[in-house]
Amino acid sequence: MSSANLSGSDFYQLEISTAKRFAEITAVACLISLAWYNSLELVVLCFSTFKRYGGLYFWCLLISSISIIPFALGYLLIIYNVYNHMFSVAMELVAWVGMVTGQSLVLWSRLHLIVQSRALLRATLIMIIVDTIIFHIPGSVLELGSHSNKHELFDHAFNIFERIQLIGFSIQEIILSMIYSREAVRLLNLRPRGHYRSTLVQLLVVNLAMIMMDAAVIGVQYSGLFDIHVALKALVYSLKLKLEYAILGKLVHFTEMNPSSSAPTDLSDFVDFSYHQDHPPVDGESQARGFGMPESPIQHHVQMASKSFVHGLSGSETRSSSDHA
Template identity: 70%
Template sequence: MSSSDISGSNYGLAARSSTGNIAERTAVACLTAIAWYNALELIVLCFTTFKRYGGCYFWCLLISSISIIPFGLGYLLIIFDVYDSYFSVAMELIAWICMVTGQSLVLWSRLHLVVHSPTVLRWTLAMIIVDAIIFHIPASVLELGSHSNKADLFTPGFNIFERIQLIAFSVQEAILSMIYSWEAVRLLNLRPRGNYRGTLVQLLVVNLAMICMDAAIIGVQYSGLFDVHVTLKAFAYSVKLKLEYAILGKLVDATTQKFGSSGVSAPTDLSDFVDLSHNPNNQPPADSDSQARIWDDPENIALQQTRGSSKLSSDPRVSETATPDSNRSVLRS
């Protein structure tokens, strides 16, 4: 069976037309340029948003953002026949693995913000690892083979497996997004103060937009437009990562806000609240500035004075030997 016998096989690397279509080439160039712009902006945001450069969330977000650039570059070299070789294919394959699985790890890392079940976190991480092994390795072998001298042996398998792995990774990201949305909605509904309806709506819209982008990628891929499909994937993943910043900061504000009536809230450094697996109590640490604001609050000062007086009154050494006047002098000191 030749590659021409397979429906939609014109999107394979080996079966791609050498002349191409001007409209497709223009779309490829535009989508790649936008994806690169978003990637550069994401890299800058990673180093300016986070105060502490560490944790699974930060590194996965950074690696996924950087991978968009070589992913688009590798396919540009192939599509426009600039440097159609194994180097270009290997570059885009490595970037593809880091971009796709990195995006899933970003979604998994932010689950620590709303999910407190170790079982759910372990099973979702196991799903990401197993899917990476099952789908990345065969797809990479088939794509390298479809670009070799024996392309007729690998292209049919690559055309079929490309669709399978794309759907599998889309379902994986949809599962992570649904778990995140469900837990976030349940958590925000338990908040006793504040109106979080706007945050809930934005959260659901963002996750719905991510699912719609995956559906668009699948639709373009099944239409046989391989060149547009791969560049649309780079564009979609760059937008997904930007949407992380759009909603995550607001969710951190909502889930960590305290003293709603006085307007004092906890800090919103994402590095303190996302990927809390390093914290055994799974609680976001507060910095010195937030602690100072909390302890400078008049209500907290009065509460500490009350606790101090009750502690002294319960001490037998004070209650037996000290008079009321001496107790007041002790409290004043």
Template identity: 50%
Template sequence: MPFDPSPTDQLLESTEDGLSQVQKYIICAFAGIVWFNAGELVICCLTTFKRYRGLYFWSLFITSVSLIPMCLGYVFLLFYLGITRFFTVTLIIISWIAMVTGHSVVLWSRLHLVVQSTKVLRGTLIMIIVDAILFHTSVAVLMYGSIPEKDSTRANRFARGYNIVERAQLVAFCVQELILSFTYVWETVKLLRLRPGKHQHHILWQLLIINLVIIILDVAVVAVEFTGYYGMQVMVKPVAYSIKLKLEYAILGKLIKLAKGPSSDPEALSSSLETYTGPSGVSASGSNGVDLSTQEIQNPFSSAPMSQSRLHPEPS
């Protein structure tokens, strides 16, 4: 019997019998990919940043760690291993919140480097907070309500509601990340017009391409959601997020190269980036870390105004 792609009833009942052998192999492969990527991301985060502070560092670290319990929770759900459903649901909900909203905070954090408008920064932050409260709360209530008990009719009603809201929240979070990514791309394009140097121009183009890849991944996740195969799409999401987080390190390296351009006196992406170590472990200065400036750098995520961002050319 083929696996029910979008179950409307008995959402949290054991589904292992409804999975084909091929689907089981694919789900296990996805889980292995996510756990490998998550381990690599956590190690990169702890070794790349020399100072463990700043919104960018913590959002990147928490999002990377959340991939592990996220996948584990869905393995418990799809392959019933005798784990209590309440524990499984709690694991999924907490890790989902950390992964999705955490990644949005990562995207929002680096907007400070290219966006000078405090209205844009404040507006996008409010959007992230409102979406998190609205969708995470409703999905959590519906998912807990779907836990099978003596009253299966009530659980089935919650399950039907969950299937609707779950798709709605995925679309909403996709739109949210698209807004953040498009804002970043738009501001990057504006910088391309202002930066005459070939080196900076090349780096900005690379940043633009990487962000476009992230946008494509967001759209792909939504497309997979509406194909219907529940067991597949819940595992595709953490795979996509692990890839997006890997791309974040590519963006991080490009931003530092851009900030260290000959015509720039940069502010750091985060206070912890003052001593960044590249992937090879050797910095441009020949040491294990890179000083992004010769003077103390102001943390761009503090309450201080952002009007002095050095990624924007100084007016002549």
């Protein structure tokens, strides 16, 4: 039907629909551009922050940061109908696994510095693995089917399952963040009252910000704005990874400053133990800390592990100092 044969109300509705679609694709372009910028910045930050390129924490940060680019690109090709093909769908599905599961593994891996219970660490890892299986595999099958020639058989199921999937992953990240916050409060309470109150407030605010961003993504999804929803997901995950560096700095700070903490001693994913082996502590250092009592071997190990973790995160400063020397 041509625009000349449309009634006044129909023509008005057509203009509204066209303007709405233009606003949506413009918003998608803006959100994806910001997500790509953040992703590139995160990759550079990852290599410049860590001196030792290894360990679960480093690789999860790097993979989840890189995955944002193909995830957004796949949906960009689909939304703008540039290359609406199975290749685009497969690309964003693989990147979605790296982005969301990578983020969860980032949250899980940093728990090793403050969580004492190995059973809790094991349980949370099992949770991540189970969620990966029950959410990613059916979701991938349904999304591939919704872009096939028989999409009508999959569309309704995919729309329902995608919402379940997003809520499931959000709950998983909230659980990991709550465990981290609880253990952070426990460690900070070991210090003099009020001494680290500002640090505690900052950590809780950052975790609350992450939860609110997840809520915003879920809200946009339930509003029916699918294109904006997937673009916003890419941006939100890039912002959460940026906040991860702020959390990491606080975590290292109060873990290093708390000699009485007894976090798990297996910190090989975070630190290079050869560093503190080459730099033994000065005699009497342990007696100078705490309340004048000597540290136990476990406490001493955690102290040195924390120091070497800080050393591993200050690669650029260390390299600059050695160059000047």
